Amino acid sequence: MLMVEESNFFWFGVVLWLGGTAFLLSLLGSNKTNSSTDTPPSTTAPDSSPLPPVALDCTYRFDEILSDRLQKAKIFTWNQFQRKGGLTPLHLKQLRQGHLDKLSFAELKRVAILLNWSLEELFQTYGITFPSLGQAFQEVAKLHEQGQQLYNEKVTLEMDLSTAQTSLAIVRQDLATVQERVELLETELERREQHWQTTVEDANNQVIQLQQQCRRLRAEVQQQRDQLTLEFQLETFGLLQTLLMNFPTATVMAEVKPNLPARNVVALFGPLKSLLDRWDYQPIGEAWGQVFFDPQLHQADSPDIREGELVYVRFVGYRDGDQILCPAKVSRTLPRA
Numbered sequence: 001m002l003m004v005e006e007s008n009f010f011w012f013g014v015v016l017w018l019g020g021t022a023f024l025l026s027l028l029g030s031n032k033t034n035s036s037t038d039t040p041p042s043t044t045a046p047d048s049s050p051l052p053p054v055a056l057d058c059t060y061r062f063d064e065i066l067s068d069r070l071q072k073a074k075i076f077t078w079n080q081f082q083r084k085g086g087l088t089p090l091h092l093k094q095l096r097q098g099h100l101d102k103l104s105f106a107e108l109k110r111v112a113i114l115l116n117w118s119l120e121e122l123f124q125t126y127g128i129t130f131p132s133l134g135q136a137f138q139e140v141a142k143l144h145e146q147g148q149q150l151y152n153e154k155v156t157l158e159m160d161l162s163t164a165q166t167s168l169a170i171v172r173q174d175l176a177t178v179q180e181r182v183e184l185l186e187t188e189l190e191r192r193e194q195h196w197q198t199t200v201e202d203a204n205n206q207v208i209q210l211q212q213q214c215r216r217l218r219a220e221v222q223q224q225r226d227q228l229t230l231e232f233q234l235e236t237f238g239l240l241q242t243l244l245m246n247f248p249t250a251t252v253m254a255e256v257k258p259n260l261p262a263r264n265v266v267a268l269f270g271p272l273k274s275l276l277d278r279w280d281y282q283p284i285g286e287a288w289g290q291v292f293f294d295p296q297l298h299q300a301d302s303p304d305i306r307e308g309e310l311v312y313v314r315f316v317g318y319r320d321g322d323q324i325l326c327p328a329k330v331s332r333t334l335p336r337a
Helices: 006-038 063-072 078-085 089-097 105-114 119-125 133-256 262-279
Strands: 282-284 290-292 298-300 310-315 317-320 323-326 328-331
Touching (some): 063 089, 078 105, 105 119
Antiparallel strands (some): 282 317, 290 310, 317 323
């Protein structure tokens, strides 16, 4: 929008007022000229005889003033005035009532000529005055002040609008950044959820597989344990079969024959020695043999026996390599025969 500068706006108002005043004055001057032209001067002496009576009734506000001027213009009826002035009945009535604003400029001009008035005299008769130059300047100054205020308000509004637009652009940019960040986070969250679901599903599948494998291994181990126990029992029974078969008989014979030599009973324990050899178990010491006390290999029957003291082996112990299966039981003396 084109904005008039402050100084130009003031002088524009002044020039506008001067131009309007000059135009109005030129119209008034032309009306006087036309009046003198349309009414030629009389070549005869004025008639001093009294005017005939006129049918000009005074009904409205300005009828008395108009009738006085019409008599001087030798117009004696309102109808005659209407025809010469080119007025409609309604406009004639409005003129008599004082409503000049209802008539056109051409009608006002013709009325002023018929009444031998200028437009300015017609307006003044009806109480319409023109403002003076000082008043015009005051009005122009007021308009200028109002225009300046409007201009300042417009500038302020434009600055506020520019600031608001800048802020809005920043907010939109921040909002776009935030939205982009949110979209990235949502995408990352969705990816992680999918990965987590896949991981959980894989973990569950692995757990299920491990549980199945564990149950299968337990079943296999139990089956192998049962199989090994059965095989061990069968193997041990095979090795001890002779002892197990002869031991009940030897027990009965010992009851029946108390004097039976022990040598005959010792022969029954041969399978046990074979079993120990098969398992590769080594004896610790010899029955009733003398050894130096070693607390790692021997179990003393008295707590006062010291390491390195010479003792007797009363019951043989066994070992499997470096592992002591059972220590040999020792004492300072042998049992009495």
